[in-house]
Amino acid sequence: MNQIDSDRLKKIEKDIRDFYRQQSWLVRLYQKIKFKICPLLPLESYFPPEGTILDLGCGQGLFSLILYLGSPKRKIIGVDLDEKKIEKAKELVGSIQNLSFTRQDIIQDDYPAVDAVALIDVLYLLPYETHLHIFKKVNDCLPPHGLFLLKEMDTRPRWKYLWNILQETLAVKIIGFTLGSRFYFRSQKDMLLLLNQAGFQTKVINLHQGYWYPHIAYLCHKKT
Numbered sequence: 689m690n691q692i693d694s695d696r697l698k699k700i701e702k703d704i705r706d707f708y709r710q711q712s713w714l715v716r717l718y719q720k721i722k723f724k725i726c727p728l729l730p731l732e733s734y735f736p737p738e739g740t741i742l743d744l745g746c747g748q749g750l751f752s753l754i755l756y757l758g759s760p761k762r763k764i765i766g767v768d769l770d771e772k773k774i775e776k777a778k779e780l781v782g783s784i785q786n787l788s789f790t791r792q793d794i795i796q797d798d799y800p801a802v803d804a805v806a807l808i809d810v811l812y813l814l815p816y817e818t819h820l821h822i823f824k825k826v827n828d829c830l831p832p833h834g835l836f837l838l839k840e841m842d843t844r845p846r847w848k849y850l851w852n853i854l855q856e857t858l859a860v861k862i863i864g865f866t867l868g869s870r871f872y873f874r875s876q877k878d879m880l881l882l883l884n885q886a887g888f889q890t891k892v893i894n895l896h897q898g899y900w901y902p903h904i905a906y907l908c909h910k911k912t
């Protein structure tokens with residue numbers, strides 16, 4: 689990452705902190721933990737500075753807000769199955785004109801035509817047989833060369849994978865923080881095959897250095 693990108697990300701981080709300053713301690717704690725354990729911020733730089741971006745499984749809208757703060761010329765549509773998270777997202781950032789949040793099931797519902805799509809830490813909650821279907825829907829809603837950024841957890845290194853399973857079990861099955869009942873992680877090789885089948889040209893970005901979790905991103909462009 690060059691100096692300009694690094695300064696930009698520091699500025700976004702500061703803006704996020706300022707933004708969350710008026711929120712409850714619980715919301716601030718969630719944001720702080722998320723930044724500590726997940727390289728969300730660096731993903732922002734891959735998105736075009738203008739155009740409409742669909743944030744699939746947006747949760748409470750943190751990444752949508754990062755995208756907006758990175759470039760207010762972006763229009764972001766956040767969708768999530770969890771009504772409570774959508775309500776929270778609206779309450780937190782819904783007053784910003786270029787951000788909108790809607791309850792939607794990304795397996796069943798249609799996607800609007802957009803310039804880029806983010807799918808961040810969602811796929812592992814959805815059954816294997818839905819993955820190709822989702823990738824094809826993403827491909828259909830993008831223009832030629834349009835960007836699809838998929839962030840997941842890899843199945844390697846093994847110890848990070850096992851640590852992640854432990855933590856996800858706590859979040860999904862014990863605390864009930866995220867909707868879902870079991871996990872559907874894929875190896876890098878499997879994921880690349882599927883993305884290729886759905887019509888994407890993909891570059892892998894390993895993000896796990898310095899983290900306890902096997903973070904991985906797939907930078908995909910629609911093939912023409």
Ligand SMILES: C[S@@+](CC[C@H](N)C(=O)[O-])C[C@H]1O[C@@H](n2cnc3c(N)ncnc32)[C@H](O)[C@@H]1O
Nearest residue numbers: 745746747768769770792793794808809810867
């Ligand atoms: C681990 S959270 C990630 C949230 C957000 N992308 C982030 O990185 O902060 C997974 C999200 O996927 C959502 N989700 C699960 N199944 C979904 C579905 N079928 N349609 C839309 N959202 C779904 C959950 O409600 C949850 O908010």
